[in-house]
Amino acid sequence: xxxxxxxxxxxxxxxxxxxxxxxxxxxxxxxxxxxxxxxxxxxxxxxxxxxxxxxxxxxxxxxxxxxxxxxxxxxxxxxxxxxxxxxxxxxxxxxxxxxxxxxxxxxxxxxxxxxxxxxxxxxxxxxxxxxxxxxxxxxxxxxxxxxxxxxxxxxxxxxxxxxxxxxxxxxxxxxxxxxxxxxxxxxxxxxxxxxxxxxxxxxxxxxxxxxxxxxxxxxxxxxxxxxxxxxxxxxxxxxxxxxxxxxxxxxxxxxxxxxxxxxxxxxxxxxxxxxxxxxxxxxxxxxxxxxxxxxxxxxxxxxxxxxxxxxxxxxxxxxxxxxxxxxxxxxxxxxxxxxxxxxxxxxxxxxxxxxxxxxxxxxxxxxx
Numbered sequence: 001x002x003x004x005x006x007x008x009x010x011x012x013x014x015x016x017x018x019x020x021x022x023x024x025x026x027x028x029x030x031x032x033x034x035x036x037x038x039x040x041x042x043x044x045x046x047x048x049x050x051x052x053x054x055x056x057x058x059x060x061x062x063x064x065x066x067x068x069x070x071x072x073x074x075x076x077x078x079x080x081x082x083x084x085x086x087x088x089x090x091x092x093x094x095x096x097x098x099x100x101x102x103x104x105x106x107x108x109x110x111x112x113x114x115x116x117x118x119x120x121x122x123x124x125x126x127x128x129x130x131x132x133x134x135x136x137x138x139x140x141x142x143x144x145x146x147x148x149x150x151x152x153x154x155x156x157x158x159x160x161x162x163x164x165x166x167x168x169x170x171x172x173x174x175x176x177x178x179x180x181x182x183x184x185x186x187x188x189x190x191x192x193x194x195x196x197x198x199x200x201x202x203x204x205x206x207x208x209x210x211x212x213x214x215x216x217x218x219x220x221x222x223x224x225x226x227x228x229x230x231x232x233x234x235x236x237x238x239x240x241x242x243x244x245x246x247x248x249x250x251x252x253x254x255x256x257x258x259x260x261x262x263x264x265x266x267x268x269x270x271x272x273x274x275x276x277x278x279x280x281x282x283x284x285x286x287x288x289x290x291x292x293x294x295x296x297x298x299x300x301x302x303x304x305x306x307x308x309x310x311x312x313x314x315x316x317x318x319x320x321x322x323x324x325x326x327x328x329x330x331x332x333x334x335x336x337x338x339x340x341x342x343x344x345x346x347x348x349x350x351x352x353x354x355x356x357x358x359x360x361x362x363x364x365x366x367x368x
Contacts, residue, residue: 004066004067005028005029005030006029006030006031006032006033006065006066006190007027007028007029007052007063007064007065007158007190008026008027008028008029008062008063008064009025009026009027009028009029009048009052009061009062009063010026010061010062010063010064011024011025011026011060011061011062012024012025012026012048012051012058012060012061012062012063013025013058013059013060013061014044014047014051014056014058014059015059020214021044021047021214022044022047022048022051022214022215023213023214023215024060024061024215025044025048025061025214025215025216027209027216027219029190029192030190030206031190032188032189032190033190033191033206033207034181034184034191034193034204034205034206034207035190035191035192035193035205035206035207035208035209036192036193036194036195036200036201036204036205036207036208036209037049037192037193037194037195037208037209037211038194038195038196038197038198038201038208038209038210038211038237039210039211039212039217039237040196040212040237041196042213043211043212043213043214044211044213044214044215045194045211046162046194047214048211049082049160049162049192049194051063051071052080052158052160052192053075053078053080053081053082053160054070054073054074054075054076054078054080055075055082057071058071065079065157065158079156079157079158080156080157080158080159080160081151081154081156081158081159081160082151082159082160082161082162083147083148083151083159083160083161083162083164084147084162084164085162085163085164085166085167087143087144087146087147087164088147089135089143089146089147089150090135091134091135091136093134093135094131094132094133094134094135095121095126095130095131095132095133095134095135095138095146096114096117096118096121096131096132098135098146098150099116099117099120099121099146099149099150099153100113100114100116100117100153101150101153102150102153102154102155103116103117103153114131116153117131117149117153118131120149120152120153121149123149123152123183123186123187124145124146124148124149124183125145125179126142126145126146126149130142140167140168140169140172141168141172141175141176144164144165144168144176147164148180148183152187152189156189157189157190158189158190158191158192159189159190159191159192160192160193160194161191161192161193161194161195162194163194163195163196165177165195165197165200166195166196166197173197173200177200177203177204178203180204181203181204184204193205198237198238198239201222202222202226205222206221207219207220207221208220208221208222208225210225210234210237210238212233217230217231217233217234217237218230218231218234225238226238226239226281227281227352228352229279229352229354230354231354232277232354235277235279235352235354239281240281240282240313240325240327241279241280241281241282241325242279242280242281242282242285242324242325243277243278243279243354244256244257244258244259244261244277244278244280244322245257245258245259245276245277246270246274246275246276246277246278247274247275247276248270248271248272248273248274248275249272249273250272250273251272252269252270252271252272254268254270258320258321258322259298259318259320259322260298260299260318260319260320261296261297261298262296262297262298263295263296264293264294264295264296267295267296267348268295268348268351268353270353274353274355275355275356276353276354276355276356277353277354277356278351278352278353278354279351279352279353279354280296280346280350280351280352281350282313282325282326282327283311283327283328284346284347284350285324285325285326285327285344285345285346285350286326286328286344286345286346287326287328287334287342287343287344287345288343288344288345292345293345294345294346294347295345295346295347295348296345296346296347296348296351297343297344297345298318298324298343298344298345299318299319299341299342299343299344300316300317300318300319300324300341300342300343300344301316301317301318301319301339301340301341301342302314302315302316302334302336302337302338302339302340302342303315303316303317303323303338304338305334305338307330308327309330310329310330311327311328311329311330312327312328312329312330312332312333312334313325313326313327314326314327314328314334316342316344324344326344
């Protein structure tokens, strides 16, 4: 038996005049899922969540919850709640009154409202004596927790987040990423999260949906997208990457466009007439000393090194001028000066082929 998806976005288009912000997109979201939508500015992320919560109207297509359409339901009648980047807290109200506000709209008694506010404060790790504090007295992280508590006070089925951590400093953002993931596990709510930060998406999400030009480029787990991107755009969007242009002749033999790569016999099987790029992540490239081999080898010159905390990143230029990025753990730092001639290598398991001209939208209902 095929289960009905919790949320189904089907063939949705959104136009603003002549501009098409979303172009026939489809997406299924499971109940209790943490789905993160990422993409560059203008890709359609914010438009999509505005349609989901009812701030804007769908031009074409449908949005359903448990099989019932909600795209025609007014925003205040939908079982959704949005946590904005600005948080939109009421500065003239105390912490407790901010959290109680949704319950007040529902005519809940003052005693029950306060009990619920204190319960949510405990859930969000806000001290009970903060109940009477004003919003202006709180730190950025504390305000985030109040905004989350207020969202939960609505008791929505879906909580939508519009880049809620983007204005915070790095350390606080890292703390709140973990707290959000933990909160998701404890509440069992369905989270739909918008961010520009790939790191946020990878830390918190069950699945990631990557958008570009109003369509989904790929929808899958972070690990699958990172290791097996469907396009060059996704490969580059998901972090540092090496892309080696290649093509095969009528016999299937590989020819390299701009890199003098030596491949071991049978290292990679591609169909005759294939064209595209072979992706190798920097952490899967290694430097080869005398006598050591790999399925693929390439010579170059060390141009620069960059310390990135627990790892070191190396910029290498091949004899043909192609830049190659290599990463190693900090404790395995390369003992070679800039300008040194080096041989790099990687194994066949590190290679992911990305063919030219592949359709990237997929079926729209789960994996692209």
